[in-house]
Amino acid sequence: MNLLGSLAATLVLLFCGAAMADTSADTEVNYLLEFVEASGCVFHRNGSDHDSADAADHLRLKYRRGGKYVNNADQFIERLASESSWTGKAYTVTCDGVTRPSGEWLQEALDAYRQGAS
Template sequence: MPRLLTLILLLALSTPSLAGSNPEREIQQLIDFVAASGCVFHRNGSDYSAEAAAEHLQLKYRRGRKYADTAEHFIDRLASASSFSGKPYTVTCAGETQTASQWLHRELLDQRGSPQS
């Protein structure tokens, strides 16, 4: 009986709905996604590589962790706009430019295994 309970518990914890319940892990996955994206980030009138953008987001997360208790809050409060100018961040991937907010929210849904709207 204990083996069955352990197996059920392991299966439950590995489902996508529960796998996404760790905000720190989700946020780090988003930052890793940014770093590996190969996209160009536009912040306050300057362009940055994906790696530089990821480093910037990591810094913002370290400094503003208390404002990002969920991955959604990280995106909305730290990763979408400049805290200095208030201007939204944009990202260009494969010639298509969109807001960082849209791009990161879509990626979060993908990571969670949710259908996109």
């Protein structure tokens, strides 16, 4: 194979790898968004309470607008789903009377999803 053919093959492999990584990230983030929506928990954001459907919609909006800043679901949690990008205040979630940081809660859900998927 000549140099040009080798370069083309390398670019195809890189492109396919990047596309697969994006697909994996999108799959996991979409799982988390569905998890949030179905949770029935109360989300606390910037001093206001939101039901799970509103919280999922808000996180979907943040992912649509800020998805270019994340390469995987872990970064989605860390960079978009744990705190307000406007105020810097941490998001919290209350499920079954227990309030905790949303990032911690989402990371546990993602870890459980990954264990079930393997």
